[in-house]
Each structure stands twice: as structure tokens, then as C-alpha cells.
Amino acid sequence: MLGRLLVRYLVPAWPLVVAVVVFQLAQSIASLMLPTLNAAIIDDGVVKGDIPYIWSTGAVMLGVSLVQVICAVIAVYFGSRLAMGMGRDLRGDLFHRVVAFSQREVGQFGAPSLITRNTNDVQQVQMLVQVSATLMVAAPMLAIGGVIMAIRQDAGLAWLMAIAVPALLIIVGLIVWRMVPAFTQMQAKIDRVNQIMREQLSGIRVVRAFVREREERQRFSTASEGVMATGLRAGNLMALMFPAVMLVMNVSSVAVIWFGAFQVQNAGVQIGTLFAFLNYMMQILMGVMMATFMFVMIPRAAVCAKRIGQVLGTDTSVAAPVDPADAPAPAGRIEFDHVDFAYPGAEEAVLHDITFTVEPGTTTAVIGSTGAGKTTMIGLVARLFDVTAGSVLVDGVDVRTYDPDELWQRVGLVQQRAFLFSGTIASNLRYGDMAATDDELWRALEFAQARDFVEAMPDQLEAKIAQGGTNVSGGQRQRLAIARAIVKRPEVYVFDDSFSALDLRTDAALRRALDTHLPDATRLVVAQRVSTIQHADQIVVLDHGRMVGIGTHDELVETCETYREIVESQLSVEAAA
Structure with a gap:
């Protein structure tokens, strides 16, 4: 060698x-x-x-x-x-x-x-x-x-x-x-x-x-x-x-x-x-x-x-296709078609036969117990992994046939552990779009409910951010990560439990801002709190990697025992209805 x-x-x-x-x-x-x-x-x-x-x-x-x-x-x-x-x-x-x-x-x-x-x-x-x-x-x-x-x-x-x-x-x-x-x-x-x-x-x-x-x-x-x-x-x-x-x-x-x-x-x-x-x-x-x-x-x-x-000598398991497919006009439609996924060497698959569709401009929430496979499932949309069986399609095209840059341009991912790079608030926000103006940055901060604390900083947009964002709180870090995704303005927003560090008031205000200012964007949201997702257009319930329910909040309370147990552990059914 x-x-x-x-x-x-x-x-x-x-x-x-x-x-x-x-x-x-x-x-x-x-x-x-x-x-x-x-x-x-x-x-x-x-x-x-x-x-x-x-x-x-x-x-x-x-x-x-x-x-x-x-x-x-x-x-x-x-x-x-x-x-x-x-x-x-x-x-x-x-x-x-x-x-x-x-x-x-x-x-x-x-x-x-x-x-x-x-x-x-x-x-x-x-x-x-x-x-x-x-x-x-x-x-x-x-x-x-x-x-x-x-x-x-x-x-x-x-x-x-x-x-x-x-x-x-x-x-x-x-x-x-x-x-x-x-x-x-x-x-x-x-x-x-x-x-x-x-x-x-x-x-x-x-x-x-x-x-x-x-x-x-x-x-x-x-x-x-x-x-x-x-x-x-x-x-x-x-x-x-x-x-x-x-x-x-x-x-x-x-x-x-x-x-x-x-x-x-x-x-x-x-x-x-x-x-x-x-x-x-x-x-x-x-x-x-x-x-x-x-x-x-x-x-x-x-x-x-x-x-x-x-x-x-190690090739990535998520390789760019030799002959990328022609990218269709951006719309934001996501389809899971009988998707299975298993980690290498695992005895059992993490996901089993996942099938559902996210229509453009709608909000689909994913909920389930810890270890149900929620983060793994939404990671397939951004092609952090490749499916073991089945396919994930964005705008009718399998994500494995996209040019990676084209796919990632359409998908804005906010991960569960928000990570910020060393630099300034502005440099972190412009990670999604290097040509974004200051006005666009302030607008994204406003949508993400982060404008108030950024304005309170002495240097505002030029305020220093330590490696990993360790000099701001967890909630501030998550809101800055959401603002970074908004600056990118993709067709699909994927939020992996990105509201967990927010209080209920900020959570509600942020969701209202997204609904108001990004009405045409498709949103795929993983959440633990029922209050965060109960107004979603559809909710997918996972249990041990399997879909055990799909529908609106009211429908699932009536028909899905797993979802009802989650609701009862947080709210009474009557209060949630």
C-alpha cells in the first residue's frame, strides 16, 4: 500500500x-x-x-x-x-x-x-x-x-x-x-x-x-x-x-x-x-x-x-449516479413506495414496508416511540442513506437517480441536533445561500422566531458563533438552524424533531409563521409533542419501524391505538380533540 x-x-x-x-x-x-x-x-x-x-x-x-x-x-x-x-x-x-x-x-x-x-x-x-x-x-x-x-x-x-x-x-x-x-x-x-x-x-x-x-x-x-x-x-x-x-x-x-x-x-x-x-x-x-x-x-x-x-479505497454507499435523471420542475411531492431499510450487519431491518405520499404544499408529521425509525425514515428523503428495498421519490423521480446537488437543492434538512459552524450568525445563515442579502437573513430570522435575540446581541448579524454553536442556548441554536434552512428556500423542508428545544409559545408562533409565509412549501416534520403536529394535514405513526396508522389527528385518535396512547401520555383525549 x-x-x-x-x-x-x-x-x-x-x-x-x-x-x-x-x-x-x-x-x-x-x-x-x-x-x-x-x-x-x-x-x-x-x-x-x-x-x-x-x-x-x-x-x-x-x-x-x-x-x-x-x-x-x-x-x-x-x-x-x-x-x-x-x-x-x-x-x-x-x-x-x-x-x-x-x-x-x-x-x-x-x-x-x-x-x-x-x-x-x-x-x-x-x-x-x-x-x-x-x-x-x-x-x-x-x-x-x-x-x-x-x-x-x-x-x-x-x-x-x-x-x-x-x-x-x-x-x-x-x-x-x-x-x-x-x-x-x-x-x-x-x-x-x-x-x-x-x-x-x-x-x-x-x-x-x-x-x-x-x-x-x-x-x-x-x-x-x-x-x-x-x-x-x-x-x-x-x-x-x-x-x-x-x-x-x-x-x-x-x-x-x-x-x-x-x-x-x-x-x-x-x-x-x-x-x-x-x-x-x-x-x-x-x-x-x-x-x-x-x-x-x-x-x-x-x-x-x-x-x-x-x-x-472505500466508496460511499450513497454514490452519484453515472447518468443522472432529468430533474423535473420543482413541486415538492414526496413518495415512499414500499420502503425497507436495514443497517449493514443488522439482524433486523429498521423500516418495514413504508408507503405513503406527501402532497406538495402540505404538512406531514411523523410520530412514534423512541427507536421507531423516524429519523432514519426522513434521512432517506435527503439521501443520507439509501433504501434497502423499495424507493423514495421526490417529484416523481427516485432520489438515487438525482444528481446529488440537485436533490439537496430541493431539500432543506434541519436535524435533531442543530449544528452551527464557527463564524458569525450571518455566515451560518448564508450557508444555505451565499448570495442572500441582509434583508433576507432578517426575514428568515423573523420566520424562525430568532429575530428578537439576534437584535439584542451587540453585533447582531455579525455576532460571533463558536464551533458547534456552544455560545448560544439549545433553543437559539435550533431556531438559527431553522432560519438557515429558510434562507435556502427549498421546495421540501424536513424537520427532524427540530422544535423539541422550543417552548410551546415559540413552537406555535414558528409553525404559524411557516404556514403563513411558506404556504407552497412541503413540510415533513418529526416531533414528539402532539401539540406540535395535531394540525398537520396527515400524521404517520411508526411503531418498531412499521406504519401502524396514517391520517389526521382526529382520525388517528379514533382508529390508531398507538397514537391514542401517545396522546393520552401527553394530554387527555378530550383536551386534545
């Missing part, structure tokens, strides 16, 4: 890859020239006392060193651009894929894990690319070129390389092999830390209300200590790697000097040649050591790449 990911994102950036390779190649060639030039000064210039030769060759060495430094700087620059560009593209693709997910896929991965995959996991792959772009040519070039140049200097000591290099590779390979499971556990534990942190921040009021700060701190500490313990295991292995590498390098240096001294003593090798061989030996081992940096990062990056690939 790591290889496929790198090919997918690095091939389009081939000019940067070529630039990195060229400048690293030039840097490596310069590095390989220096020991030979140094040996020439020692063996030729110093021995013969040829000062001009020393100066000229030294000047060449300085020039080569300058070229080496310049090439190294340019290679790092292009390598950084390559890595940062890949990280940008990878995060962008992940974001667009996750945004296209339905609630099914989001629930499958979990929000904390998706956040980790788009941040920490991408960062690990990006760091591997950056390190590789700095070393991917230099390390093997120094190792292979060093072997060739060392043998040219003194083939008699080549057997030392045949021992040192395999020994170093075996040590590094064993350590990396032990590190892979630790990094696999590391990413899962980071997911857990993010999950707990997200829960605690979102539910801070609940934590304080139940005086659970100590327990939540302990829960977070346990998860954090798990990350620490796994990190220590990986860190200990990583810490073992560098002393092992240095041990092999130092022992090799001692061996070269020890055995080379005998050859110098026997006049078989000149001192400059011995030092050149030693330098090349160090370059070979240095190349292997540089490669260990990549080896250390590859296991964790491979784990992260696999997790990223799982997201990129």
Missing part, C-alpha cells in the same frame, strides 16, 4: 523527483571525489614537497566541497517541496473522500480515526517522503560508489567491507522487524486518545454535571500512558539501532587502520591510499546508516499508508 500511495502521488510530480535525483547525484559524486583528492595531496604533494601541487589540488577540493554543499541545499529544497506537495494532495483527497461519505461510512471508521488519518498518518508518510527525497540517491550512491572507489584504492582490504556491511544490514533488519508491531499499535492508540479527547470536549457539561472529572482524567491518562508505553518500546528499539551502527563503524575503522598499518609497514600501501580507503569505508557505512533513517520510518509510514488507503 505504501508503494502504491507513493507512486500515485509522486509520479505526477516527476519534475521535482528528477531535480532531487540530479542534485543528489551531483552531491554524491562530489563526496566520492574528495577522499581521492585528499590521498593525492598526501601521497604526491606532501611526500614530494610540491607546495604548488598542494595548493592547486586543495583549491580543487574546496571547489568540489562548494559544489557538494550547493547541490545538497538545492536537493533538500526540492525534496521538501516534493514532500509538502504530496502531503497537501493526500490531505485534500482524504478530505474530499470523507466529505462524500454517507453516515454509514463515517460511523464505520469513526470521526476520531478519520481525523487521525488525515493529520498524523499523512504526516508520517510525508516525513518518509521528505527523508527519502534527501537520502534516496545519496545513500545508495555513497554505498555503491564507496565500494568501487575503495576497491580501486586497495583491493586487499576489501574483505573488511564484506564483513562490516552485511553485519550492519542484519542488525538494522532485525531491529526494524521488531518495530513494525509497535508502530501498528501506536496508531490505534493515538485513535483512542483522539476519541477520548473528542468525547470529553463535546461532553464537558455532562462530565461536570455528574462530577466525573477525576474518572475522565484517569480514562485519558490510561489511554495516554498506552501511547507512551508503545512509544517507549519503539523508542528503545530505535535507540538500540544507532549505537549498533556506531559500533560497527568504529570497529571497522579500527580494523582498517590495524590491518592497513601492516601493509604500510611492508610498503604495500601508501599512507594517503590507506586514509582514502578508510574514508571510503566510512562513506559506505555512512550510506548504510543514512538508509537506516528511512528503514526506521518505513514501518510506521507503511502502517499509516495502509490506514490512509482504507479510507481512499
Whole structure:
């Protein structure tokens, strides 16, 4: 998976890859020239006392060193651009894929894990690319070129390389092999830390209300200590790697000097040649050591790449049709035609054989006990899920054959948990229509019974809204979410228990405003309070995912036992009639 990911994102950036390779190649060639030039000064210039030769060759060495430094700087620059560009593209693709997910896929991965995959996991792959772009040519070039140049200097000591290099590779390979499971556990534990942190921040009021700060701190500490313990295991292995590498390098240096001294003593090798061989030996081992940096990062990056690939390889269950149907003229008619729905892996369907029609310009209410499937049913209209059997039609066309943008333009959904984005009241309201004027915003606020409290704010439409709308009350948040849907002015309004946080007076005023100012709009309303829906044109009663009644309030009181029980639990039948 790591290889496929790198090919997918690095091939389009081939000019940067070529630039990195060229400048690293030039840097490596310069590095390989220096020991030979140094040996020439020692063996030729110093021995013969040829000062001009020393100066000229030294000047060449300085020039080569300058070229080496310049090439190294340019290679790092292009390598950084390559890595940062890949990280940008990878995060962008992940974001667009996750945004296209339905609630099914989001629930499958979990929000904390998706956040980790788009941040920490991408960062690990990006760091591997950056390190590789700095070393991917230099390390093997120094190792292979060093072997060739060392043998040219003194083939008699080549057997030392045949021992040192395999020994170093075996040590590094064993350590990396032990590190892979630790990094696999590391990413899962980071997911857990993010999950707990997200829960605690979102539910801070609940934590304080139940005086659970100590327990939540302990829960977070346990998860954090798990990350620490796994990190220590990986860190200990990583810490073992560098002393092992240095041990092999130092022992090799001692061996070269020890055995080379005998050859110098026997006049078989000149001192400059011995030092050149030693330098090349160090370059070979240095190349292997540089490669260990990549080896250390590859296991964790491979784990992260696999997790990223799982997201990129998951297609949304609510996919856009290949050949979208021609959209009819907007009217607002909704039809449920023998609809069944079951969540993946569930033993039993949530909805069974749901069939009814919502006529344009009418209000249809849905009521039932908790877990009856009300929210799931209306989510099918906005195509948050796809039906398991049957079909849902908007204006006579199956929602699965609509272009998604066209469908969502016709449907305004106000969910049970109203969510506001960080910004201002105006920016949140314009989420439905970016071109809406201030007058249109005020009119929507008035319909949603939110104008009074917005006018009371110092900045009014420009008043700041915190993430999630946590700086306003639940009722204010719901009214702002309703106003946002009104600004959009769709043909169909879907209210998923959106009036639950409103008092009875505000609830009644809001419904009257909708009836008065949006008489042609179709409204599909989920509610728990009978008083909210008793004047609806028709009421659908659900019980364990099945329709057990449909009709007006008066009809259902007479004919539907489930509805009558709901009414009696809130009002007397006489008062409600």
C-alpha cells in the first residue's frame, strides 16, 4: 500500500523527483571525489614537497566541497517541496473522500480515526517522503560508489567491507522487524486518545454535571500512558539501532587502520591510499546508516499508508449516479413506495414496508416511540442513506437517480441536533445561500422566531458563533438552524424533531409563521409533542419501524391505538380533540 500511495502521488510530480535525483547525484559524486583528492595531496604533494601541487589540488577540493554543499541545499529544497506537495494532495483527497461519505461510512471508521488519518498518518508518510527525497540517491550512491572507489584504492582490504556491511544490514533488519508491531499499535492508540479527547470536549457539561472529572482524567491518562508505553518500546528499539551502527563503524575503522598499518609497514600501501580507503569505508557505512533513517520510518509510514488507503479505497454507499435523471420542475411531492431499510450487519431491518405520499404544499408529521425509525425514515428523503428495498421519490423521480446537488437543492434538512459552524450568525445563515442579502437573513430570522435575540446581541448579524454553536442556548441554536434552512428556500423542508428545544409559545408562533409565509412549501416534520403536529394535514405513526396508522389527528385518535396512547401520555383525549 505504501508503494502504491507513493507512486500515485509522486509520479505526477516527476519534475521535482528528477531535480532531487540530479542534485543528489551531483552531491554524491562530489563526496566520492574528495577522499581521492585528499590521498593525492598526501601521497604526491606532501611526500614530494610540491607546495604548488598542494595548493592547486586543495583549491580543487574546496571547489568540489562548494559544489557538494550547493547541490545538497538545492536537493533538500526540492525534496521538501516534493514532500509538502504530496502531503497537501493526500490531505485534500482524504478530505474530499470523507466529505462524500454517507453516515454509514463515517460511523464505520469513526470521526476520531478519520481525523487521525488525515493529520498524523499523512504526516508520517510525508516525513518518509521528505527523508527519502534527501537520502534516496545519496545513500545508495555513497554505498555503491564507496565500494568501487575503495576497491580501486586497495583491493586487499576489501574483505573488511564484506564483513562490516552485511553485519550492519542484519542488525538494522532485525531491529526494524521488531518495530513494525509497535508502530501498528501506536496508531490505534493515538485513535483512542483522539476519541477520548473528542468525547470529553463535546461532553464537558455532562462530565461536570455528574462530577466525573477525576474518572475522565484517569480514562485519558490510561489511554495516554498506552501511547507512551508503545512509544517507549519503539523508542528503545530505535535507540538500540544507532549505537549498533556506531559500533560497527568504529570497529571497522579500527580494523582498517590495524590491518592497513601492516601493509604500510611492508610498503604495500601508501599512507594517503590507506586514509582514502578508510574514508571510503566510512562513506559506505555512512550510506548504510543514512538508509537506516528511512528503514526506521518505513514501518510506521507503511502502517499509516495502509490506514490512509482504507479510507481512499472505500466508496460511499450513497454514490452519484453515472447518468443522472432529468430533474423535473420543482413541486415538492414526496413518495415512499414500499420502503425497507436495514443497517449493514443488522439482524433486523429498521423500516418495514413504508408507503405513503406527501402532497406538495402540505404538512406531514411523523410520530412514534423512541427507536421507531423516524429519523432514519426522513434521512432517506435527503439521501443520507439509501433504501434497502423499495424507493423514495421526490417529484416523481427516485432520489438515487438525482444528481446529488440537485436533490439537496430541493431539500432543506434541519436535524435533531442543530449544528452551527464557527463564524458569525450571518455566515451560518448564508450557508444555505451565499448570495442572500441582509434583508433576507432578517426575514428568515423573523420566520424562525430568532429575530428578537439576534437584535439584542451587540453585533447582531455579525455576532460571533463558536464551533458547534456552544455560545448560544439549545433553543437559539435550533431556531438559527431553522432560519438557515429558510434562507435556502427549498421546495421540501424536513424537520427532524427540530422544535423539541422550543417552548410551546415559540413552537406555535414558528409553525404559524411557516404556514403563513411558506404556504407552497412541503413540510415533513418529526416531533414528539402532539401539540406540535395535531394540525398537520396527515400524521404517520411508526411503531418498531412499521406504519401502524396514517391520517389526521382526529382520525388517528379514533382508529390508531398507538397514537391514542401517545396522546393520552401527553394530554387527555378530550383536551386534545
